[in-house]
Amino acid sequence: MFADTPSQARAWADLDSDYVDRSARRFPEMDGREKTPPTLRELVSDHGWFAFCRCCERSVFADCPDAVWQSDDEVFCSEACVAQLAKYLGRGRA
Numbered sequence: 001m002f003a004d005t006p007s008q009a010r011a012w013a014d015l016d017s018d019y020v021d022r023s024a025r026r027f028p029e030m031d032g033r034e035k036t037p038p039t040l041r042e043l044v045s046d047h048g049w050f051a052f053c054r055c056c057e058r059s060v061f062a063d064c065p066d067a068v069w070q071s072d073d074e075v076f077c078s079e080a081c082v083a084q085l086a087k088y089l090g091r092g093r094a
């Protein structure tokens with residue numbers, strides 16, 4: 001999320017925070033990226049972020065050896081989780 005000012009960033013971080021603990025942090029390397037926001041994959045691989053596995057919600061870091069990226073915004077912690085979610089979705093459609 002790109003904010004124009006620090007106070008706007010803090011205000012956005014406070015929204016809905018009754019249920020979710022959020023905070024605002026400035027990433028200077030993202031300045032100028034408003035028009036081409038980084039993908040989740042880029043944030044994880046190049047900027048030290050982590051993502052949640054789409055299946056089990058385990059944290060996936062850049063150095064996770066078994067991570068499986070299905071797109072630049074979808075990651076699984078392992079092939080087992082890819083298979084498990086595929087099996088679950090397949091059952092839903094049957």
Ligand SMILES: [Zn+2]
Binds near residue numbers: 054055056058081
């Ligand atoms: Zn997983």
